Amino acid sequence: MTLWLLIVLVFCSFLLRTTWFKGWCGELLLSLSFKLFLDGKLYKLVNDVTLHCEDGTTQVDHVLISPFGVFVVETKNMKGWIFGSERQKKWTQQIYRHRSQFQNPLHQNYKHLKALESSLNLKPTDLFSIVCFVGDATFKTTMPENVTHIRGCLRFIRSKQDSKFSESEVEALVVKLEELKLKRGLRTSLKHKANVREFVAEKNRQRQSGEVCPKCGAELVERLAKRGKNAGNSFIGCSAYPRCKFTQ
Known part of the structure; x- marks a missing residue:
């Protein structure tokens, strides 16, 4: 019994440190914030959307469909100091003296926007890109207003009040997105990760050439x-x- 308890504790300790678990917790926290602080009659939330695109598949953390537009949200559960600008290809995370780089999430979310634009037959002005950091991260460079924390994310969404869709059009977009998104599960997740690896390898080859x-x-x-x-x-x-x- 003691051995099994030890194994479970070790497994849980390992799981808590994984990037997947941190990402899942961040997405869950933001999803709950949307449900608690946004009017559910106006904002329709679709989570974890995997869509086909030109080079395979793309996975969107959150899509909020409303009369005021479609908000495409990329979640980052990170801590430490964050350095970056809108046009930089790589951003930097610093925790004490340790520095690491990660893909510019605005560029990452741009691909999501284009996939939704094509899939839902929308105009570029119908969509809004948001990058939301949900961990204990501090921005050490000036960020655009759509790169923010949870409170700023909610503020950005509420600031868009120009009507773009009727109530029936919002419902139609939600139905269409639910139909188009790939079924959630291990197979979809593994296929998407394989597509990402192939995409990164091809980009590296193109960059070198x-x-x-x-x-x-x-x-x-x-x-x-x-x-x-x-x-x-x-x-x-x-x-x-x-x-x-x-x-x-």
């Missing part, structure tokens, strides 16, 4: 200058223009 933007990671494409002294000449630019203005 100079096929992707070094600023935001989007594809580089050939463009034609329409005005100025270089009018009529071709150049290489970022496909995410005007959000990213990188050229070479």
Whole structure:
């Protein structure tokens, strides 16, 4: 009996330290905050949405569908100091003297926005990107208003009051999203992780060959200058223009 108790305690200790468990706790906390502090008649919450996209699948933590737009929320359960800017490819987390880097969550959420835009046949102006840190993290650089903590996340959502959808259109979007999202389960999770690994490997290959933007990671494409002294000449630019203005 004592041996089994020890095994359970060791397993629980290991589980509590995993990235998966921390992420799950963060998503649960934010989901509860939405249900407690937002009007359920106006804001329809869909959690853990995995959708097909051009390069496989993409997984969205939270989608809030309302008359005021579709809010696409990426959750980060992190602590320590956070350094980053809107255009940086990598952000930095510092805990005491230890520093580690992670993908810019705004760039990560941009892919989610495009998948929802395509799946639900929406306009870019119909969607709002939010990155919400739910852990004990402190921003050490100035962040955009849509990168925030739970209270700021709720404030940002409530600040959008321009009507975009009728009540029936909101219900139709919820039904469509529920139909399109992949069934939750181990198979979907493993498939998505495999797609992520393949996507990262391909991006690394493109980066080494100079096929992707070094600023935001989007594809580089050939463009034609329409005005100025270089009018009529071709150049290489970022496909995410005007959000990213990188050229070479």
